[in-house]
Amino acid sequence: MPERHSLLALAALVAVVVAGCGDNAEPPPREVTLDAMVGANGLSNEIVFTVPEDTRSVTIVVEGAATALYALGALTLFDGIDRVGLGAEPIGAAMRASYDDEEIGQMPGGLLQSIRLGTYTHVYPYRPGQEVPAGQARLRVASDAAGPVRVTVLMPEEDAANVLSLHLIVISDTLTDPNTAPFVTELERIFGQAGIVVRVASVERITGSALERITQSTEPQESPASQSAMLPGLIGDDARDGLDVFIVESLPSGIGGLSLGTPGPPIRRSYYFGVLIRGGPGAVPLARVVAHEVAHFLALQHVQNIGISGAIYPDPLDDTQPGQGNLMETGTILTADQAFALTRSALLRP
Ligand SMILES: [Zn+2]
Structure with a gap:
């Protein structure tokens, strides 16, 4: 029955061509x-x-x-x-x-x-x-x-990306290398609650920048003209993946760290690309401040903020409560909703 075969073959060919047209259409850029x-x-x-x-x-x-x-x-x-x-x-x-x-x-x-x-x-x-x-x-x-x-x-692909690379940049010639085993272990433990694997991808030291001591900060967030927003300019627009963590000798009184965004732009050329940490505390406290600021940069608000008027501004999540030891207060706990928000970040890689 050669005719029938060829008809089937023709039908199959038509199906392939039709399907092929759809597949070959250029997907929209991400x-x-x-x-x-x-x-x-x-x-x-x-x-x-x-x-x-x-x-x-x-x-x-x-x-x-x-x-x-x-x-x-x-x-x-x-x-x-x-x-x-x-x-x-x-x-x-x-x-x-x-x-x-x-x-x-x-x-x-x-x-x-x-x-x-x-x-x-x-x-x-x-x-x-x-x-x-x-x-x-x-x-x-x-x-x-x-x-x-x-x-x-x-618009990154939904590919279950869960790897976050961090670059530790020490803005000092006196601070010790922060990349110790207890530091990494605590950082891994905190982000592990959200299913995120943290990697310290590099450690470098920059001296002579005149940005070792950050003496100003502005509320509610840093401005483009602030000292802290000058730090990303030291790194420039190279192609490396992951977020920059600047460790400085001092920050204004009472501040252990600050994020240049809540969330911040996942774009390396930006003057807001990174977080700042005051160096000096032990490895575990340092890891906790890094985790808090990186969580801000990726997605998270404080559990509550209080405005000048005294009004309370809660975060947008249903499963966070004040006084429960959350990372976005003074603790280290991350909730399921916070894990969801953190894992939307375009900075994560599979
Ligand atoms: Zn904070």
Whole structure:
């Protein structure tokens, strides 16, 4: 029955060709950079991008003027729902009030957003139950100042990535090497609660930078002009993977460490790329401060923050409670919701 065979073969060939067309279509890129313009109303034009299938998270980094505050004014994924949902309030004034007066820097609307000077970062999802549907998505930048911004969107694959590389950079010629066995063991134990494998990928020492002693810090977060935001510039834009941990001789009184973002931009060229730690305490206390600041940089808020007005701002998670020894207070415990948020970070590798 040669005719029948050839018909089947033809049908199979058609099926292969049809399927092949679908497979050969270029998948959307997992990193896009787009330009936008913030208008006098505090909102930018709409930016459109495509979320690929099987995306772990959407990280949005907005880079603009160093003296302007930035956040998102709208974020609509393929389901058509705007996650921000701003009301009618004047946007720039509301941003300034939360950042300058309340010293919290929390954006109005339905998304928990840390307003930032100069460079803003958001990682979505930041709590369980937030979905990342594939397909066309749209956003608008919000700011207190009109002008151009550059928006980078990172959409890493959902590949169960769980390896976090850290580069320890000692900004001192007197501090001892922090990379000891008790330090690494404690760091591994803390992040192990979230299923994250921490690796100290490198240790280096930089002397003569005049940044050994950081004498200023600003609330609620560091500014692009701060001393601490000069440290990432010592490393520059090389291609290495992982997050930079700067260990300095001193920080302003009462501060053991600080993160340049909550979350921070997972982009090496940024002046906010890294965390700062005051060197000197024993290995285990040092590991705990590093873990706390790195957790900020990847995703996590404090369990509670208190504004100048006395108002309490809880984190967006359901399973964290004050006074339970959490890493994002003064303890070392990480909860399941915190593990979810940490493992969305674009800095993790399989
Ligand atoms: Zn903190």
